[in-house]
Amino acid sequence: MLDGKHKWIGIDMKFKLENTDENLDGEIVKSVGNNEFVLKIQGKERDLKVITMTHDKVEFMLDSVYHITKYLENSTNRITLVIDGVKLTFNKRPDMDKIVYKHSGSDSAADSQINLKSQIPGRVVSINVATGDNIKKGDVVCVLESMKMQISIKSHKDGIVKSMKLKQGASVAKNDVLAEIE
């Protein structure tokens, strides 16, 4: 599925395009090497090749069409960018988290592990389960904020929450154990 070497995490992004009724949904399906990726945008597979990327700029080819994107704002609730000279704003969809992690564990053998680890450093925005809760794979365990984006961390397996290692507002480092789920 995801390129093992680079540990691509399948992000599922859901936005609403400002000033329109347009809802958008997309995810990275896989990395195919040479800076090329397969994405799923609005349910359709698309090929993307990165040309250059910096902290606020992406130049890329999407299905053989060149685009340049510059990010002007990247906050919790909205992302404003200029693409090919056109300014647009994505708003967080009110019905769901903006970014849902499909995979929280980094290993393919995640199911057998007890520890739910954080892939990213971040600040704990909310804790959504408590010790003793019976949860299912994919349930949101907590929400972290990182680089001004809120990211839901989901359980990597079905099980019972044995312990929570988090405090609201606290910072977690990469690979910190967030919870034990048995």
Next chain:
Amino acid sequence: MLDGKHKWIGIDMKFKLENTDENLDGEIVKSVGNNEFVLKIQGKERDLKVITMTHDKVEFMLDSVYHITKYLENSTNRITLVIDGVKLTFNKRPDMDKIVYKHSGSDSAADSQINLKSQIPGRVVSINVATGDNIKKGDVVCVLESMKMQISIKSHKDGIVKSMKLKQGASVAKNDVLAEIE
């Protein structure tokens, strides 16, 4: 003379313009504030106002004429720059040090001091006097290399070299004592 607040050191620069017989000689006479300076170029006073300055670029007005200079090479023996689109190279004059410090001590009361201190950090290129030497104010005590330029450090007073605090090739920090001269 020099603006006390900013401790402008009067550099006397002597170059030969490459591919010509032209010798050039200039010094900073004083700082008059607001990024403006009085220079003496080829014996004539000129007003210079700095507009912008970076590690390799100077934009300035010289007697009301705008110039932009970009440095391409700034090594021990030569400086290559592009000024207003014209590339030119200054070579070190064979007859003298490229840069002669007119003042080595930073204080006006330098004459009464024993310690010859370094105004700049740098690497010791050569040591030109030995303990016990009888030297005069202005004699070169040593040569330091800093930012790829060689800078002669001259004695701040007449006297006898009591001790040398230097080793060839060693680094000195700003305000390090280079020699004691009594």
Next chain:
Amino acid sequence: MIKKILIANRGEIAIRVIKTCNALGIKSVAVYSDEDVNSKHVKMASEAYHIGAASPSQSYLNMEKIAETTIISGADAIHPGYGFLSENAEFADLCEKKKINFIGPSGKSMRLCGDKMECKDVMIKAKVPTVPGSLGIVEEVEKALDVAHSIGYPVLLKSVFGGGGRGIRLVHDEKELREAFEIASGESKAAFGKSALFVEKFLPKIRHIEFQLARDKHGNAVHIFERECSIQRRHQKLIEMSPSPVVDQKIRDEIGEIAVKAAVAVDYHNAGTAEFLRLDDGSFYFIEINARLQVEHPVTELVSGLDLVKLQIDIANGQEIPFKQKDLKVNGCSIECRINAEDTFLDFAPSTGKIFDVNIPSGPGVRVDTYLYPGCTVSPYYDSLMGKLITWGQNFEEARQRMTLALSDFYIEGVETAIPLYQTILNSKEFISGDLSTDFLDRFKILDRLRDDMKKEASGKSEAALAATLIHSEFLKNRIKSHKEHSVRWKTQVDRH
């Protein structure tokens, strides 16, 4: 003969004048305020002098300082550009007194052009058609009401000292006229020490068409065709073109001759402009003479092949205009869009700040006059015109297509501009068919269409933007995780070489 010109201006027009100075081997002297030390005109001129604080009254409007700087710099002439001191008769007089060659008309001629009522009077005597209204200024509201009654409402109440759309009020009835008169009269008294208002018939669905003029000191005069400047907002021009879609050679000859007559009537010498209103029935009414180079002069340059700044300098030198009316032919079509720093959706309010990035379009038939460069600043102290995009084509359609392409290449990061608005206008069927008028934006609800266009554009790009955002989020995350680990991966291709 002029050897060195001080340009008493800033921004794109100062640069425009410097370019002609360079072409003629004339030295150019720039002046700059505290705010402008980094401006492009300072960098481009042969010399540049600081003349004062940012506020125009302390720098670009400081007549004594500018005259003094001219003498210090050894310049023998002043080019005033447009705005600032360009139509200040007192300054023209001062230059004459100090033996500085002012590149423009005499103070006397300028006074006549500047005093709209006196000028109108002269025009009526010279049998130049003018807009129905008061014959001279009206000091009393009752007099204004009489005039309005005789010509019929709605009427415009205008200040003699206005210009560029300022000091004009539209009133529909007696009550509105009384109110407007009181306010306008007060404003005028406060600003100029006297109330100097006049009343003119409001003409609906008018076009603004102007004729470029040139007249030398020997009395030779020509017009260099018309410019259609009907696309406006708040009485200020946004888009200009030459030729006008409603002017054929017959009309050009006829109205051009009237324009020349107007220049003769005020003994004008310099390049200048006679402005007219054109009604739907094809009739033209003279409004005023602009006694200076216009912002929109490049469209005339592109269809005539002339350099109007050179022409101004030649005339100031006392030379004869080196061509006759019959030598001038309209070649193709040219359109200009003013690139202002302003927010279309905030009623065109100024938008100022640092320009982080700019891409200036180029290509066949594309000309850009601008002071922009990456890192420059759009100052709140001066007007919002950052530059002008001008295209030329063999015909209107080619010029229009080149304009839409050039507009999409014109990227300015840091301030808002009307570039998206221009795209909507340029692509509208009404603009294409030439159905122009000064109320074009309102009449066709252009701002609503612009909103729709922008939605459509954003919608068309939304999937690509989402794709970028997915990958960019990964990148940011990986960057946090490990700079080193992924640095090779994200190294740009450019760096590879």
Next chain:
Amino acid sequence: MIKKILIANRGEIAIRVIKTCNALGIKSVAVYSDEDVNSKHVKMASEAYHIGAASPSQSYLNMEKIAETTIISGADAIHPGYGFLSENAEFADLCEKKKINFIGPSGKSMRLCGDKMECKDVMIKAKVPTVPGSLGIVEEVEKALDVAHSIGYPVLLKSVFGGGGRGIRLVHDEKELREAFEIASGESKAAFGKSALFVEKFLPKIRHIEFQLARDKHGNAVHIFERECSIQRRHQKLIEMSPSPVVDQKIRDEIGEIAVKAAVAVDYHNAGTAEFLRLDDGSFYFIEINARLQVEHPVTELVSGLDLVKLQIDIANGQEIPFKQKDLKVNGCSIECRINAEDTFLDFAPSTGKIFDVNIPSGPGVRVDTYLYPGCTVSPYYDSLMGKLITWGQNFEEARQRMTLALSDFYIEGVETAIPLYQTILNSKEFISGDLSTDFLDRFKILDRLRDDMKKEASGKSEAALAATLIHSEFLKNRIKSHKEHSVRWKTQVDRH
């Protein structure tokens, strides 16, 4: 009708073609090699496809891959630009086979143009004057010697497969001819499997003057004036202009007619160029037809007002040329300088690398066709042409002045260019008086003058440079001493706003 064009090229010419596609509402498809993923033509096209490795043979010369990409992308036509596959008859045939509209002449016509000897033969039959020399290729050195003897030394030994100055040898006597023949024959055999050389009289002090042609599939043909391309180095053009200083309307009509005749003789359709040599006595000799758009086509565009790429597309669409010979008038004068990445003082050796900074000139009468942007790369894999600076003026002198000004505004950091050389040429009295010839650089020892000019320029700037260096040294020193202490002092004015 063509709806989508694949451009089988790169660099400035790919961008040039994209601009016309945009203007016509035609979709453009770019192709790119590994080396070019960051190139501007990729960014500007509607779509872009990767076609192979950096080496041209694996990408821009890969006929099958390009044809295949055309079909995959849904393009219905190919524009070949110049160079690469533009004059490859096999490729034109391949396109025909695959039902791709090749924007150029038929393979048959191209073969005729490409085979210099066969073309010459056709021209002689069509009574087009050609340079004295062998009637057909000479396979044996003895035959070459006979021809040389009959026309007189010095002679040029040329390869049929040469072009753009390659494969031409000047020989002064029998001995040189024998030696040159052996080498050239060997080269030709190695490259093309056969020796295909011919001998031509060497003509001293010649001008290179060419005529722009266009002929449609209905047999309508026009010439669009001449271009003077005499300023060359190593038989490659540096500066081109239209009109030529030695061509008046009578000569234009006369030689233009011969040029059209040449196009008819090879049943040419497309825009193309008939190249001539002009001797000092005023006689013209046909050399060859270039069966493609020329590098220097913009000078013709600027004096004719035409878009030659549009004209090519119209002709490929089977349309008739929409004007007649009598509709075409030379308007003003245009000059082009080729902006190559090469070192004038290293015998014009290529200079490649990253472009750290670039300033592209603009202004009245200035056009720049280029792929340069700050951060782009000049690749060693492809030719050294980074762009073209073209100016227009009402007359030669205005175009020339605009060129010298624009050249001084054209700043490219990262590679060497001939910009200083062009300044020396443009300002030389010989260029100004029109005393041009293909040996101009040698005849007037221009490189020596350039050295002098550069010394003078450096000398003129040396005091300002020393002033800058004094202050800059202080700055560097202070920066070391204390970043914080002086940061406010050196803060740029730009940042202040």
